[in-house]
């Protein structure tokens with residue numbers, strides 16, 4: 001079935017009212033967040049949430065994150081909430097942090113992929129936050145991409161991947177962070193980061209006064225936390241940061257090169273300069289990979305980014321994009 005996907009403006013109050021009405025009627029609407037665009041549906045309506053899986057082509061056992069308008073609402077979705085959840089929420093919400101907690105009994109297994117835990121976050125994107133609070137909505141929302149593809153950081157990119165499959169997209173401009181939220185598991189001790197994101201394990205540890213484990217210290221298997229993900233359609237290959245190992249030009253072949261510093265002069269390359277600080281690199285990464293994907297080149301080559309804690313989320317996504 002093909003829908004006519006409406007493009008709604010985040011600046012227009014009648015458009016936002018319409019988005020709220022669509023969500024309340026059980027439709028799927030893509031929304032801007034400060035991380036990436038999310039594909040939202042009313043979290044209290046299992047049929048609406050099921051529609052997210054259909055639109056994305058996502059396996060039904062992959063859990064979703066529920067987005068709330070305020071910290072106090074977590075008691076409606078989670079139970080046995082430790083004090084540490086409130087400490088982190090007060091420090092980082094609204095913001096790019098998802099807390100994993102035991103789910104409240106009434107929550108539909110459609111939302112949690114059948115798990116007895118739930119991921120919750122209060123997003124910092126002002127238009128989405130206003131939509132959630134004004135209309136007293138909680139929305140389940142994974143990233144608004146077809147399963148395994150690049151997460152979208154613009155409304156245009158959402159349209160490209162899910163146009164015709166969802167009721168509407170709210171255009172809130174490019175996302176601030178460009179990479180998905182940090183996921184923190186508070187259901188077991190020691191607490192640990194399940195997915196690296198804009199907020200680091202050190203920042204979480206500093207607020208709690210205890211060590212929160214970073215993802216490189218464990219190897220967690222959760223449905224949805226899969227090895228190959230975030231993939232462009234074009235073959236992606238890492239090259240040395242100093243471009244010393246660039247493959248030689250091949251007849252009739254073109255590549256896109258995402259690089260740092262000076263671009264090499266080669267006719268077979270489309271060069272895209274990347275920012276050299278981690279936050280700006282993260283903001284640009286999915287967008288530039290999507291741009292490179294649309295050039296119709298034979299391969300995408302990406303210069304190895306620096307290491308260190310600030311770059312963990314970037315390396316996590318790249319590992320999955322390449323595999």
Ligand code: TXA
Nearest residue numbers: 035037038063064117118119142143180181222224225
């Ligand atoms: O920044 C973000 O988190 C974005 C925006 C839209 O909020 N959302 C996002 O959702 O990245 P998604 O579905 O693409 O990734 C959520 C991941 C799941 O794939 C899974 O790995 C983990 O979060 N997750 C969610 N609920 C979980 C649960 N109950 N137990 C374990 N992992 C969970």
Ligand code: MG
Nearest residue numbers: 142143144151
């Ligand atoms: Mg995703």
